[in-house]
Every structure is written in C-alpha cells, then in structure tokens.
Amino acid sequence: MKGSQRQPAVAAAIGLVALALLPVKASEIRQLRIESGPTGTRAELHLDTLGEYRLIPLSNPERLAVDFPDSHLARGLALPGAAGMVKAVRTGQPVPGTLRVVFDLAGKVKAIPTTLGGAASGAVLVLEWPGDGPAPVQAVASAPAPAAPSGSAAGTAPGAAPNDPIAAFAQHPLPASASPGPASAPTPALAAAATASAAAVVESVPTPADPPLPPPPRPALQAGMRPLVVAIDAGHGGQDPGARGPGGTREKDVTLAIARELARQVNATPGLKAYLTRDSDVFIPLEYRARRASANKADIFISIHADAAENHSARGSSVYILSTRGASSQRARWLADKENAADVIGGARVRVADNTLTSVLLDLTQSGNMKASEDAAQHVLGGLKRVGNNHKPDIERANFAVLRTSDKMPAMLVETAFISNPEEEKRLTDPAFQRTLARAILDGVDTYFSRQPPPGTLYAARAQAAQSAQAMDVPRSGIGGSR
Structure with missing residues (x-):
C-alpha cells in the first residue's frame, strides 16, 4: 500500500519538473508556406505570438537560417517543398530551446524580412527573395497580335499609344515616284490639252491605289530591356x-x-x-x-x-x-x-x-x-x-x-x-x-x-522607333508641292 501511495506523488513531482523545464513564453510556428511568382519568392512563417528572431545568411552553399529562441514547430506541421529560389526547407535545434529554420537557396539573393502582426491572431514573419522569375510578358510579346478592325485603333497592342506614329506611317506610305527622262519643253497649248486629257482619264478611269508598304517592325521586348x-x-x-x-x-x-x-x-x-x-x-x-x-x-x-x-x-x-x-x-x-x-x-x-x-x-x-x-x-x-x-x-x-x-x-x-x-x-x-x-x-x-x-x-x-518614323515622314510634305 505504501508503494502504491508513493507512485502518484512521484508522478506529480515529475510533472512539476517537466512544467518547470518548458519555456514560459514559448512561441509556436503554426504554418510555414512558400510561393513563387513573377516578382520573386515569398515565405510566410505564422506564429502564435510575436517574438524575437535572428536571420543568419550562410554561403557555400547559399542558405538562410532563421533562429527562433524559445520556440517550436506545431505538432504534425509538414514542411513545404521547393519553390522559386528556395530549393528545400529544413529545421533543427542549434541550442536547446531554439528552433532553427533553414532555407536552402538556388542563388545568392538577399532576403527582405517583414514582421507583421502583434494582434490576437498571432504574427507573421514574411521573407521575400526578389527576382524576375518566369516573365509572362515574353510569351505575350511573341504571340501574334489580333487584327485591328478597319478604320479603328482597336487592334493596337496593349501598351501602344492611341495615335501610334508607327501605325500612322504604315497607313500613309510614301508614294512611288518615277524619274523623268530628258524631253523638250511642250508648248502652252499642248500642255493645256495634255492637262485636260489627263483630268478626263482620271475622272473616267479610277486608278488603283498603290499597295501599302509593310509596316515597320514593332519593337518587342529584347534581352537587356527591363520590364x-x-x-x-x-x-x-x-x-x-x-x-x-x-x-x-x-x-x-x-x-x-x-x-x-x-x-x-x-x-x-x-x-x-x-x-x-x-x-x-x-x-x-x-x-x-x-x-x-x-x-x-x-x-x-x-x-x-x-x-x-x-x-x-x-x-x-x-x-x-x-x-x-x-x-x-x-x-x-x-x-x-x-x-x-x-x-x-x-x-x-x-x-x-x-x-x-x-x-x-x-x-x-x-x-x-x-x-x-x-x-x-x-x-x-x-x-x-x-x-x-x-x-x-x-x-x-x-x-x-x-x-x-x-x-x-x-x-x-x-x-x-x-x-x-x-x-x-x-x-x-x-x-x-x-x-x-x-x-x-x-x-x-x-x-x-x-x-x-x-x-x-x-x-x-x-519612342525611339516613333521618332525615326516621324523623321522618315518629314520629306513627304514636299512631294507634289509647288516650287
């Protein structure tokens, strides 16, 4: 009987010791997620309380370690997989009571930390690694542009000015000019007759318009250009x-x-x-x-x-x-x-x-x-x-x-x-x-x-292409004019 009475007391004492060993203000990482997009990679660490943390950049290979004193992972929390700049995520305990989260990185990119929160719902530590990632603009730039409806500017590509000088130049090509050969000067009577005859021909037989010149190539996003x-x-x-x-x-x-x-x-x-x-x-x-x-x-x-x-x-x-x-x-x-x-x-x-x-x-x-x-x-x-x-x-x-x-x-x-x-x-x-x-x-x-x-x-x-097109268009003002 005495042994059985002593057993609950020993268990209670062990329980009190265990409680004493637990940190009083221990924070818990409840969620850890990583996502990648066109502007870089983002990691979010959701904690139950706002506490201290320390960023430790490591090289050869590139890593970022984040230490959380008096912290632990939530039970059953699964670590996210690779995404963007983050090749893998690991956790460890460099010293007793400190949780370390290690991000294995694909390259040398400095993280931008942001601590959010302090409210009853907890806190979020956001780590961002800026980067270009896959740029959808390149795929769009290589896609064929839809045809514009006749007589409207609805077909202009996104980002083009409403009155695009390049498009205006394509719609008004320079007319082909024939080089006159040597000839004797006509008499005034002959010149008048020729003018009247030419006018009659123009009125009776409509001449087809010259085929439009192909538009100048529209600049596209190229290597070295930044979006x-x-x-x-x-x-x-x-x-x-x-x-x-x-x-x-x-x-x-x-x-x-x-x-x-x-x-x-x-x-x-x-x-x-x-x-x-x-x-x-x-x-x-x-x-x-x-x-x-x-x-x-x-x-x-x-x-x-x-x-x-x-x-x-x-x-x-x-x-x-x-x-x-x-x-x-x-x-x-x-x-x-x-x-x-x-x-x-x-x-x-x-x-x-x-x-x-x-x-x-x-x-x-x-x-x-x-x-x-x-x-x-x-x-x-x-x-x-x-x-x-x-x-x-x-x-x-x-x-x-x-x-x-x-x-x-x-x-x-x-x-x-x-x-x-x-x-x-x-x-x-x-x-x-x-x-x-x-x-x-x-x-x-x-x-x-x-x-x-x-x-x-x-x-x-x-803008440079538009200026070049306008410069090419300047001589047209003198064609057909009187001297």
Missing part, C-alpha cells in the same frame, strides 16, 4: 476589413479582386510586369507597402481602395496623391485620416513622426517626386473618366501614410467607387466591372510611360 514594374497595393487586409457596404461587402475583398485583375492585365502587356504587395488576406502595415514595392524595383505604386461616405448616393472614382503641406479639401483630409487609421485597426505599432524636422525631411525627399506622381495620377484619372462619372474632377492631395515611403517612384491612391452606395457595391463585386476598372487604370499607366519612357525599357524603344 517596368507596376506595384499594385490592395488596400486593407487581414484583421483590417476596411469599409463595409450595405450588403456586407468588405473593402479588403474587392480591393484584392481588383488588384489581382489589374496585375493580370499588366502582366499581359508587353513591357510591363506586376508586383502585388499582398496576394492573400493578410494585414500589412502601411509603411511596409511602398517599401516592399521599392525593394522589388517598382517604377510606379498604385494603392487600390473603395470609398465610403455617410451619403449613400455618393458615387464615382477619385485619385489622390501625397501632400506634406496640408490636404486639398476637407474630404481629402478626412479620407487620409480614415485610411491612416488602418495600422491602429490592424494592431501594428504606429510611430508618430509629425515633428517639424521630420516634416521638412519628408518634404525634401518627396519634392522631386511630386510632379511625377501628379502626372501619372492625371493620366489614371483620365482613364477612369471613361468608366463613368468621377467623384472628383481633379486629383486630390492629402498626407496618406501609405504614400509617404514612396519617394523613389510616382505613387497614388485610387478610390475605385463607393462601396457605401448600394448600386456601386454590386458593381464592385462584378468581375466585368473589375476588369473595366483595371483596364482604365492600366490605360493611364500606359499613357504615362508612353509619354515619359524610362531608358532601357520597351517603352523607350517604341
């Missing part, structure tokens, strides 16, 4: 749903749908490549969105949103750019305050930086970029005007946090429609309307880059 990266930011996400429509539609869902459609159309346009700051329902702090775009070498940044107002009849689209010197209207100021509150809703640590020195420095870094943002926003606003009535006829300005870190590229915030309007709420969930919105935004982006093509891009090659 222009369009960063598309789907507003809100994760624990931040954004505005809600009368029917329950969440802003974060429609912005992601429109962003994905815009990315599809961008990737189908020769010379352009899309980068999505988020392609799933995750929360990303505002300051990281443009920084992610910059890390992926974006040439333009577009944040997609859906507007809301107490007046449920408000409708239309609006385009906003950053202003460090006050808002252009009370509505713009209110909207910026509402959008800037996303970090508070999402649980991110908000850094207050509104002192005078910070404002001056921000103004200096943004001043050279304001004009580019204004030009690009004007073209996008013009594209949206063809979709329907814009809520604001001109671009608006306010101090949007999501645009503050976009000092290296033109940036804008697009309010696509009013989700608070029952009619526009339905349209926002319609894939056909989403395609129309995306096309309108892309038209503006295409026009902007066509008029201000960065060097080393397909748009620059087109």
Whole structure:
C-alpha cells in the first residue's frame, strides 16, 4: 500500500519538473508556406505570438537560417517543398530551446524580412527573395497580335499609344515616284490639252491605289530591356476589413479582386510586369507597402481602395496623391485620416513622426517626386473618366501614410467607387466591372510611360522607333508641292 501511495506523488513531482523545464513564453510556428511568382519568392512563417528572431545568411552553399529562441514547430506541421529560389526547407535545434529554420537557396539573393502582426491572431514573419522569375510578358510579346478592325485603333497592342506614329506611317506610305527622262519643253497649248486629257482619264478611269508598304517592325521586348514594374497595393487586409457596404461587402475583398485583375492585365502587356504587395488576406502595415514595392524595383505604386461616405448616393472614382503641406479639401483630409487609421485597426505599432524636422525631411525627399506622381495620377484619372462619372474632377492631395515611403517612384491612391452606395457595391463585386476598372487604370499607366519612357525599357524603344518614323515622314510634305 505504501508503494502504491508513493507512485502518484512521484508522478506529480515529475510533472512539476517537466512544467518547470518548458519555456514560459514559448512561441509556436503554426504554418510555414512558400510561393513563387513573377516578382520573386515569398515565405510566410505564422506564429502564435510575436517574438524575437535572428536571420543568419550562410554561403557555400547559399542558405538562410532563421533562429527562433524559445520556440517550436506545431505538432504534425509538414514542411513545404521547393519553390522559386528556395530549393528545400529544413529545421533543427542549434541550442536547446531554439528552433532553427533553414532555407536552402538556388542563388545568392538577399532576403527582405517583414514582421507583421502583434494582434490576437498571432504574427507573421514574411521573407521575400526578389527576382524576375518566369516573365509572362515574353510569351505575350511573341504571340501574334489580333487584327485591328478597319478604320479603328482597336487592334493596337496593349501598351501602344492611341495615335501610334508607327501605325500612322504604315497607313500613309510614301508614294512611288518615277524619274523623268530628258524631253523638250511642250508648248502652252499642248500642255493645256495634255492637262485636260489627263483630268478626263482620271475622272473616267479610277486608278488603283498603290499597295501599302509593310509596316515597320514593332519593337518587342529584347534581352537587356527591363520590364517596368507596376506595384499594385490592395488596400486593407487581414484583421483590417476596411469599409463595409450595405450588403456586407468588405473593402479588403474587392480591393484584392481588383488588384489581382489589374496585375493580370499588366502582366499581359508587353513591357510591363506586376508586383502585388499582398496576394492573400493578410494585414500589412502601411509603411511596409511602398517599401516592399521599392525593394522589388517598382517604377510606379498604385494603392487600390473603395470609398465610403455617410451619403449613400455618393458615387464615382477619385485619385489622390501625397501632400506634406496640408490636404486639398476637407474630404481629402478626412479620407487620409480614415485610411491612416488602418495600422491602429490592424494592431501594428504606429510611430508618430509629425515633428517639424521630420516634416521638412519628408518634404525634401518627396519634392522631386511630386510632379511625377501628379502626372501619372492625371493620366489614371483620365482613364477612369471613361468608366463613368468621377467623384472628383481633379486629383486630390492629402498626407496618406501609405504614400509617404514612396519617394523613389510616382505613387497614388485610387478610390475605385463607393462601396457605401448600394448600386456601386454590386458593381464592385462584378468581375466585368473589375476588369473595366483595371483596364482604365492600366490605360493611364500606359499613357504615362508612353509619354515619359524610362531608358532601357520597351517603352523607350517604341519612342525611339516613333521618332525615326516621324523623321522618315518629314520629306513627304514636299512631294507634289509647288516650287
């Protein structure tokens, strides 16, 4: 009996010792996934709590080790397979209590870490390895272009200017000119008779037009040309749903749908490549969105949103750019305050930086970029005007946090429609309307880059070809003219 009474006491003591050995604030990696796309490779490590971690780059062979003190893998968690830059994923324990996750890499590419979270749902460590990956623009560029309907410009390839000088040159070829041989000067009477006879022949027998010259070869994406990266930011996400429509539609869902459609159309346009700051329902702090775009070498940044107002009849689209010197209207100021509150809703640590020195420095870094943002926003606003009535006829300005870190590229915030309007709420969930919105935004982006093509891009090659075609077309003005 005494032995049997002692057994539960020993078991209880062992249990207490085991509990004492467990870390008090141990975090658990609940999910680990890797995905690859046109802009690189992305790994997400979902933890139950936000804790410390350490990145350890290793060479020969290339690896990235991530140490999590006082952490462990969830029971039964399967490690993902290879994807993109990641050849394999392994785990280990370099010292007791520390979990190490090792990513075997295919090459030497620096990872970009982003820690998201701090909310009740846990935290996410995102690792991104930027890279070009398979570029769909090359496949599209080699595909045959559809024939244009007669008398219209509907067949112009995506990315071409509406009045393409190359196409205009193909439609108006230079006429063939015959070299006159030596002849004696005709008398005035004979010349008049010959002129009348020629006029009669022209009126009675229509001469067939000269066969058109083949159009000059259209520049295509070639080796050495870099694609222009369009960063598309789907507003809100994760624990931040954004505005809600009368029917329950969440802003974060429609912005992601429109962003994905815009990315599809961008990737189908020769010379352009899309980068999505988020392609799933995750929360990303505002300051990281443009920084992610910059890390992926974006040439333009577009944040997609859906507007809301107490007046449920408000409708239309609006385009906003950053202003460090006050808002252009009370509505713009209110909207910026509402959008800037996303970090508070999402649980991110908000850094207050509104002192005078910070404002001056921000103004200096943004001043050279304001004009580019204004030009690009004007073209996008013009594209949206063809979709329907814009809520604001001109671009608006306010101090949007999501645009503050976009000092290296033109940036804008697009309010696509009013989700608070029952009619526009339905349209926002319609894939056909989403395609129309995306096309309108892309038209503006295409026009902007066509008029201000960065060097080393397909748009620059087109501009050069257009100038050459115009130079060839200049002598035509003197043909048939009097001397």
